[in-house]
Amino acid sequence: MKQYKKILACYDSSVNSSRAIKHAVSLARTYDAKLYIIYVVEKTHPVNFLDRKEYLKLVKDFGKKILKRKVQSIKNNEQITAEPILKQGNVADEIIKFAKNERCDLIVVGSKGFGVMLRFFLGSVSNKLATYGKTPVLIIK
Amino acid sequence: MKQYKKILACYDSSVNSSRAIKHAVSLARTYDAKLYIIYVVEKTHPVNFLDRKEYLKLVKDFGKKILKRKVQSIKNNEQITAEPILKQGNVADEIIKFAKNERCDLIVVGSKGFGVMLRFFLGSVSNKLATYGKTPVLIIK
Numbered sequence: 001m002k003q004y005k006k007i008l009a010c011y012d013s014s015v016n017s018s019r020a021i022k023h024a025v026s027l028a029r030t031y032d033a034k035l036y037i038i039y040v041v042e043k044t045h046p047v048n049f050l051d052r053k054e055y056l057k058l059v060k061d062f063g064k065k066i067l068k069r070k071v072q073s074i075k076n077n078e079q080i081t082a083e084p085i086l087k088q089g090n091v092a093d094e095i096i097k098f099a100k101n102e103r104c105d106l107i108v109v110g111s112k113g114f115g116v117m118l119r120f121f122l123g124s125v126s127n128k129l130a131t132y133g134k135t136p137v138l139i140i141k
Numbered sequence: 142m143k144q145y146k147k148i149l150a151c152y153d154s155s156v157n158s159s160r161a162i163k164h165a166v167s168l169a170r171t172y173d174a175k176l177y178i179i180y181v182v183e184k185t186h187p188v189n190f191l192d193r194k195e196y197l198k199l200v201k202d203f204g205k206k207i208l209k210r211k212v213q214s215i216k217n218n219e220q221i222t223a224e225p226i227l228k229q230g231n232v233a234d235e236i237i238k239f240a241k242n243e244r245c246d247l248i249v250v251g252s253k254g255f256g257v258m259l260r261f262f263l264g265s266v267s268n269k270l271a272t273y274g275k276t277p278v279l280i281i282k
Contacts, residue, residue: 003163003164003167003168003171023277026144030144030171031171111271124272126271127268127271130252130267130271130280131252131265133282136164136280136281136282137279137280138277138279138280139279139280141275141277141278
């Protein structure tokens, strides 16, 4: 029996999340697993400095762009097809929900990322993933 | 380049840690990595109900026994040679120290275990491993 059939890697373009992607790609190749790469547009973050709709559109466009780039670079450099996933909501909740719905065997996430301010508001996403949900979590430092 | 060359799995005979061992064994086989299995005798735990020395000896004997059994069962059932490691001190600190000194690429740990009371005193070992240290941590639920 394959230990990992579906791997969900969290990506936000930070150095830590790029390292997480590297591990996820190695595991997906080694276990011949399906690889998803997820970016979540944080909706619960309080926004004062911009119109809320405008802000969400900006972040959504950013997410689409970095996912597209990362999936392309994995295809070019690693010959692996990853599926990009864009969600909106609370980051940890959306990751846990997707992993559950798609029956992922493993979540791979960087220990930092999402920016200092955002982490201040959100708490550590990796800690939440480690504590809640049923899916094994690999935390990359 | 192999992603994982040295894997450190934490074991305390709990159901969760047994699941962690299963993942660690699969990864060690798949990546042809060296596998360590560690049990830490918690020394910082306050003991009132027994003589301290007597208590530590009991826990140490327990650790030795479960490590021996687990290593033997991995050898018999999985044809993999794991190295048992017994340490004394603070559980998370000793695991992080060993991983650093031996240059492990990965720590595999159950999200629970070590008993409800001990966790109350210690906090969650997996959370500490996820937060401190530099080694990637795989947390099994």
